[in-house]
Amino acid sequence: xxxQPSAPRKTDIGPPHYEQFLHPVIKKNYGQWKYHxxxxxxxxxxxxxxxxxxxxxxxxxxxxxSVDVIRLFADLADKYCDGFLRFTSRNxxxxxxxxxxxxxxxxxxxxxxxxxxGGTGNAISNxxxxxxxxxxxxxxxxxxxxxxxxxxxxxxYFVDMKLPYKLKLAAxxxxxxxxxxxxxxxxxxxxxxxxxxxxxxxxxxxxxxxTTVSSCPTAAIxxxxxxxxxxxxxxxxxxxxxxNCYTVCPAMPIADALNDGVSLWVGGKVSNARSEPMFxxxxxxxxxxxPPRCRRVDRADWxxxxx
Amino acid sequence: MADHKLRETPLLDxxxxxxxxxxxxxxxxxxxxxxxxxxxxxxxxxxxxxxxxHWKHGGLVGVIGYGxxxxxxxxxxxxxxxxxxxxxxxxxxQPSGWFxxxxxxxxxxxxxxxxxxxxxxxxxxxxxxxFLGTTSEELxxxxxxxxEKGWDLGGSGSDVRTPSCxxxxxxxxYACYDAMDVCYNITMEYQDELHRPxxxxxxxxxxxxxxxxxxxxxxxxxxxxxxxxxxxxxxxQAAVKAYADTGMDIRADVTRKCPTACMRYxxxxxxxxxxxxxxxxxxxxxxxxALRPGKDTGATILIGGKAPIIEGALLSxxxxxxxxxxxxxxxxxxKDLMERIWEFWDEHGVNRERIGECxxxxxxxNFLEAIEVDPQPEHVKHPxxxxxxxxxxxxxxxxxx
Numbered sequence: 001x002x003x004q005p006s007a008p009r010k011t012d013i014g015p016p017h018y019e020q021f022l023h024p025v026i027k028k029n030y031g032q033w034k035y036h037x038x039x040x041x042x043x044x045x046x047x048x049x050x051x052x053x054x055x056x057x058x059x060x061x062x063x064x065x066s067v068d069v070i071r072l073f074a075d076l077a078d079k080y081c082d083g084f085l086r087f088t089s090r091n092x093x094x095x096x097x098x099x100x101x102x103x104x105x106x107x108x109x110x111x112x113x114x115x116x117x118g119g120t121g122n123a124i125s126n127x128x129x130x131x132x133x134x135x136x137x138x139x140x141x142x143x144x145x146x147x148x149x150x151x152x153x154x155x156x157y158f159v160d161m162k163l164p165y166k167l168k169l170a171a172x173x174x175x176x177x178x179x180x181x182x183x184x185x186x187x188x189x190x191x192x193x194x195x196x197x198x199x200x201x202x203x204x205x206x207x208x209x210x211t212t213v214s215s216c217p218t219a220a221i222x223x224x225x226x227x228x229x230x231x232x233x234x235x236x237x238x239x240x241x242x243x244n245c246y247t248v249c250p251a252m253p254i255a256d257a258l259n260d261g262v263s264l265w266v267g268g269k270v271s272n273a274r275s276e277p278m279f280x281x282x283x284x285x286x287x288x289x290x291p292p293r294c295r296r297v298d299r300a301d302w303x304x305x306x307x
Numbered sequence: 308m309a310d311h312k313l314r315e316t317p318l319l320d321x322x323x324x325x326x327x328x329x330x331x332x333x334x335x336x337x338x339x340x341x342x343x344x345x346x347x348x349x350x351x352x353x354x355x356x357x358x359x360x361h362w363k364h365g366g367l368v369g370v371i372g373y374g375x376x377x378x379x380x381x382x383x384x385x386x387x388x389x390x391x392x393x394x395x396x397x398x399x400x401q402p403s404g405w406f407x408x409x410x411x412x413x414x415x416x417x418x419x420x421x422x423x424x425x426x427x428x429x430x431x432x433x434x435x436x437x438f439l440g441t442t443s444e445e446l447x448x449x450x451x452x453x454x455e456k457g458w459d460l461g462g463s464g465s466d467v468r469t470p471s472c473x474x475x476x477x478x479x480x481y482a483c484y485d486a487m488d489v490c491y492n493i494t495m496e497y498q499d500e501l502h503r504p505x506x507x508x509x510x511x512x513x514x515x516x517x518x519x520x521x522x523x524x525x526x527x528x529x530x531x532x533x534x535x536x537x538x539x540x541x542x543x544q545a546a547v548k549a550y551a552d553t554g555m556d557i558r559a560d561v562t563r564k565c566p567t568a569c570m571r572y573x574x575x576x577x578x579x580x581x582x583x584x585x586x587x588x589x590x591x592x593x594x595x596x597a598l599r600p601g602k603d604t605g606a607t608i609l610i611g612g613k614a615p616i617i618e619g620a621l622l623s624x625x626x627x628x629x630x631x632x633x634x635x636x637x638x639x640x641x642k643d644l645m646e647r648i649w650e651f652w653d654e655h656g657v658n659r660e661r662i663g664e665c666x667x668x669x670x671x672x673n674f675l676e677a678i679e680v681d682p683q684p685e686h687v688k689h690p691x692x693x694x695x696x697x698x699x700x701x702x703x704x705x706x707x708x
Contacts, residue, residue, distance in 0.1 A: 272518035
């Protein structure tokens with residue numbers, strides 16, 4: 001148990017107010033922006049009613065980053081952008097400056113440090129993704145590696161604007177989909193394909209049986225007794241491998257090294273532009289996990305099948 | 308140099324190649340001074356070899372007085388990887404729009420360097436700045452240092468999850484309301500609901516400034532607030548001409564893609580029948596210098612979005628077609644609505660059932676009646692297709708013939 005600190009304890013203070021983090025040009029023109037343009041891949045200018053301009057330089061990031069990388073971004077922001085930067089909803093970094101002459105030196109420096117500039121307009125704007133084997137108990141695959149392998153292949157579509165339109169990609173390591181996988185243009189989704197294995201001797205100790213039974217969307221789980229101990233059984237023909245039971249009952253592990261893998265989905269969107277938002281649709285039901293690069297056994301580039 | 312032996316990671320090493328920045332290279336560097344990251348790499352390598360994860364379920368860990376904000380995480384192989392035997396996640400509530408200064412980021416890095424693995428997610432799917440990997444003993448010191456620098460924890464479990472928003476009025480001409488201010492205001496208003504889980508299940512808020520919905524609020528939040536307008540699209544005909552002069556095919560790329568066919572281009576000017584416009588944003592996205600949202604702006608409030616577990620994915624659907632989102636009123640109209648919804652959910656929701664599933668179960672009509680929102684045409688996708696109608700009013704023979 002943690003010990004009570006001696007200083008007066010602050011709680012419920014909420015996040016810092018955003019205003020202290022805004023570039024002076026942004027603060028001055030807040031709510032008064034007129035239009036924006038892409039100057040080149042990864043570089044946008046927003047022009048205010050006042051004529052003021054703010055330049056945004058978008059840089060790809062793996063999302064899973066150390067304090068060293070964050071400090072590198074902070075140093076670059078100090079050097080070229082008076083210390084102002086932001087992160088995007090797709091895990092990119094945006095350096096913000098009102099000085100047009102800072103753009104090219106910043107890009108040169110960012111690229112020299114191994115980070116790509118791009119992700120704007122008719123491009124891939126980085127892959128939204130989840131924790132995978134790096135930090136999640138229910139992951140059917142590792143998404144950090146999958147995203148790295150995928151972005152290596154699709155790099156040219158991040159640093160250029162040569163696609164017909166925006167392309168939003170997402171990867172999630174299980175059906176919980178901690179990311180907008182179900183509404184992305186292309187999605188990679190980790191899947192289980194076998195029913196949970198029940199550890200009968202543990203169920204009554206670590207699980208609440210009624211909660212476990214009611215967690216099943218297909219009513220495949222029933223209470224039972226094995227060797228005098230209360231446990232559950234699964235009607236395997238009814239199981240659809242959603243893993244919701246495992247979420248509420250750790251004694252029902254569902255991960256299966258031989259059978260877990262990924263499925264591929266296409267055609268979702270969240271924007272209302274032209275047509276209403278829609279879900280992704282299944283394109284490919286199963287590719288086996290094959291780390292680190294997740295290439296198929298035949299070594300063909302599996303992404304080429306999708307694009 | 309490290310005073311611990313660095314893990315061999317032949318499979319992960321392959322991910323150091325290629326043009327995209329490598330998380331493996333980053334982790335290997337920090338593993339030299341952080342035994343925790345060294346063991347994280349070791350365990351991840353084992354997962355790559357065995358093709359299966361090695362984390363156990365979360366346990367109940369946290370800071371004093373909060374029920375959320377920290378996710379317990381334990382290795383299932385602590386004998387092999389003792390430095391990640393305990394590897395908890397700390398969610399730090401991000402600033403609206405994910406704007407930072409270099410100093411603010413350094414403050415966060417210094418705290419995390421001193422008390423955790425040094426690995427982060429910038430950012431988590433819900434929006435938080437996520438600190439990955441620490442032990443229970445470090446939680447109170449982390450919390451004390453965070454609050455001293457003006458930061459607080461985000462949500463987890465069955466509570467208000469950390470609200471998030473797009474960069475809206477800070478850097479976007481499409482913003483129809485001040486999404487960053489609303490996000491901050493609502494986060495502050497519901498600190499108790501955010502830090503102390505008391506709901507049937509999680510509740511996610513997302514605030515998008517316009518129907519482009521860059522934060523995917525319609526797909527990823529239980530309560531989606533999406534900017535819109537009621538008056539006419541503003542047209543700058545000189546700018547239309549300038550686009551035409553650059554060679555843009557305005558008919559092909561703009562007017563003919565209008566989903567309601569409410570606009571036409573006569574070769575010189577664009578004409579819009581605004582009564583037919585459904586404010587989808589396509590034309591404005593295509594020519595931002597020439598077309599802009601109207602001036603009578605506000606937001607549409609939608610409810611029920613979620614991912615597939617358990618009853619299938621849902622997109623949020625319209626609850627209030629237009630709300631002004633009035634800053635001077637401290638967004639009271641919005642807060643009153645939230646409290647009526649939560650009162651209903653508290654009474655009718657069941658454990659681990661999202662509000663969208665709850666509404667499907669009880670029926671939209673009953674839900675609307677309970678939260679005192681009148682049924683409106685905008686609630687209906689299309690009229691009913693079955694004839695089983697409940698008639699509340701009918702004629703009775705009063706004997707007068």
